[in-house]
Amino acid sequence: MVESAGGGPGDGAAEMLDRPLPDGVRRRVVQIVSDGFGGLTVGELPVQLRQYARFAPNRRAKFAGNAMAAALETDPLFRQRIAEKFREAQPELAGALDSGSPTPAADPHEVAAAAYVLRPAGWVKLVTAAGEEAQRADAERAGEESRAELERLREELDRAREQTRAGAEGLRTELDAARKEAESLHRKLRSALSDVKRGEAALRKVRGELETVRAEGQTQVSAAESESRRLKARLGEVEAALEATRRAAREGRSVEDMRVRLLLDTVLDAAQGLRRELALPPVSVRPAATVDAVEPGRMTPKDIATRALSENDPAILDQLLALPQAHLVVDGYNVTKTGYPQMPLEKQRLRLLGQLSQLAAQTGAEVTCVFDGAELVAPVLLAPPRGVRVLFSKPGVTADELIRQLVRAEPPGRPVIVASTDREVADGIAKAGARPVASAVLLKRLS
Numbered sequence: 321m322v323e324s325a326g327g328g329p330g331d332g333a334a335e336m337l338d339r340p341l342p343d344g345v346r347r348r349v350v351q352i353v354s355d356g357f358g359g360l361t362v363g364e365l366p367v368q369l370r371q372y373a374r375f376a377p378n379r380r381a382k383f384a385g386n387a388m389a390a391a392l393e394t395d396p397l398f399r400q401r402i403a404e405k406f407r408e409a410q411p412e413l414a415g416a417l418d419s420g421s422p423t424p425a426a427d428p429h430e431v432a433a434a435a436y437v438l439r440p441a442g443w444v445k446l447v448t449a450a451g452e453e454a455q456r457a458d459a460e461r462a463g464e465e466s467r468a469e470l471e472r473l474r475e476e477l478d479r480a481r482e483q484t485r486a487g488a489e490g491l492r493t494e495l496d497a498a499r500k501e502a503e504s505l506h507r508k509l510r511s512a513l514s515d516v517k518r519g520e521a522a523l524r525k526v527r528g529e530l531e532t533v534r535a536e537g538q539t540q541v542s543a544a545e546s547e548s549r550r551l552k553a554r555l556g557e558v559e560a561a562l563e564a565t566r567r568a569a570r571e572g573r574s575v576e577d578m579r580v581r582l583l584l585d586t587v588l589d590a591a592q593g594l595r596r597e598l599a600l601p602p603v604s605v606r607p608a609a610t611v612d613a614v615e616p617g618r619m620t621p622k623d624i625a626t627r628a629l630s631e632n633d634p635a636i637l638d639q640l641l642a643l644p645q646a647h648l649v650v651d652g653y654n655v656t657k658t659g660y661p662q663m664p665l666e667k668q669r670l671r672l673l674g675q676l677s678q679l680a681a682q683t684g685a686e687v688t689c690v691f692d693g694a695e696l697v698a699p700v701l702l703a704p705p706r707g708v709r710v711l712f713s714k715p716g717v718t719a720d721e722l723i724r725q726l727v728r729a730e731p732p733g734r735p736v737i738v739a740s741t742d743r744e745v746a747d748g749i750a751k752a753g754a755r756p757v758a759s760a761v762l763l764k765r766l767s
Contacts (some may be wrong), residue, residue: 341436345450346389348433353388354381356405366391366398392437403438414438417446428453634765637757641683643735649726649754650676650762651719651740652691658741658759673705675766680707688726692719720745727752 341349354377357365362373369391372384380388392399407414413430417440432450435443630636641648656668663671673689680687686709693713704710713722723738727749730736736754739762740746746756 341447342429342432342450342455344429345432345436345447348429349392349436350381350385350389351377352406352433352437353392353402354378354384355409356402357388359405360401364398364401366395399437399439406434406437410434417443632758632761632764634761637737637761637765638683640735640737640755640757641679641685646683646685646735646737647730648679648685648687649723649736649738650687650689651723651738651742651745651759652689653719654740654742654745655759655762659763669702673702673708673710676708677705679766690719690722690726693717720748724748724752727754730754 340346357369357372357380358377362370365373368387369384372380372387375383392402413434417431417435417438428450432447435446640646650672652669652672653665656663656665656672660668660671669691676687676689679685687707688709688711690711690713693715702710711722711726713719720742723740723745727736727738732753736749737757738745738749738754739757739759741759750756
């Protein structure tokens with residue numbers, strides 16, 4: 321920053337910096353401007369700074385630091401207003417600078433920043449002295465850091481040497497253990513070679529025994545073939561004897577058939593005589609005619625047996641909902657994603673709830689529609705349609721578990737129908753006494 325305009329004579333305005341402000345002084349100057357910024361009206365601010373009028377001081381110093389520094393350097397009126405605010409905030413330091421005797425114990429950066437804003441006589445020397453003081457402090461700090469870094473490196477070198485010695489000792493120990501293990505392996509290898517030689521000798525022995533067994537087997541096969549030929553000859557003899565026996569049996573059976581036919585004719589004649597003796601009237605009524613049923617042409621839809629309906633027939637759902645106090649529980653997204661998955665979730669919900677409202681009005685059954693709360697990106701605002709209870713599962717609870725809770729909450733004996741294609745849901749609610757119905761059946765009924 322270089323001062324290019326100022327006030328009257330003797331106020332330090334004619335003095336100019338021949339070097340940039342030190343970083344510490346510059347940060348403090350920006351902070352002073354940011355603190356005084358809030359006490360000014362929007363009209364008192366330079367045009368380029370008015371957009372930061374509503375910023376908090378820290379945020380203003382962060383985002384508008386360069387703009388405020390530039391305005392302070394180029395706009396004397398803005399600098400004078402900031403100087404007035406600083407005098408009001410820190411009158412002691414401002415008075416000390418005006419008198420030319422700042423407090424020796426004061427922070428050099430604070431004194432230099434205040435001098436840069438207030439521009440008393442000799443302010444350039446104060447800023448220059450602060451820069452030199454900051455450089456000395458940085459040099460001392462760098463020296464301290466270098467000494468600390470050197471000490472740290474020495475400690476790391478000592479630790480590395482110690483670790484190297486320990487590593488060497490460990491390597492020697494591992495080398496000794498490896499040598500011992502190698503000797504042990506050599507011994508095991510020699511033992512294994514001996515076992516291999518013994519195994520080869522045993523294999524040769526087994527091969528000789530196998531050849532002997534094969535020879536004996538060939539002998540036994542020849543004997544078995546001879547026995548087979550003898551048995552085949554014997555079987556031919558037995559078959560011939562059996563055929564002779566069958567012929568004799570057929571001849572004997574013809575005699576028996578004649579006797580049975582004679583006995584049957586006798587029974588039939590006796591029955592005819594008994595019919596004439598009893599003089600029974602002709603039979604006009606059959607037993608089947610005594611059973612109460614609906615004759616063809618007189619049946620109504622209510623007379624059709626429900627067990628004759630297919631599992632996929634939507635009439636089953638009508639019959640279930642016609643039961644007293646029936647309660648229909650619908651797995652919402654399972655039904656909508658089965659029927660119209662291409663629609664957005666919001667339109668899926670609205671379409672299904674509208675159809676369920678019509679179904680509730682037609683059947684008079686209690687209807688509850690359950691949706692999975694995990695599918696939601698924001699709270700759903702909707703008015704449940706008449707006759708339909710709408711529930712969303714809580715975080716961490718699936719719609720399947722909420723359906724099982726609803727089923728378990730019903731008293732035993734009440735007809736509860738659950739519309740879902742999820743096999744796990746169907747099995748779970750069936751064990752609890754509810755009646756599962758496929759989503760496709762409900763969709764057919766709704767359409």
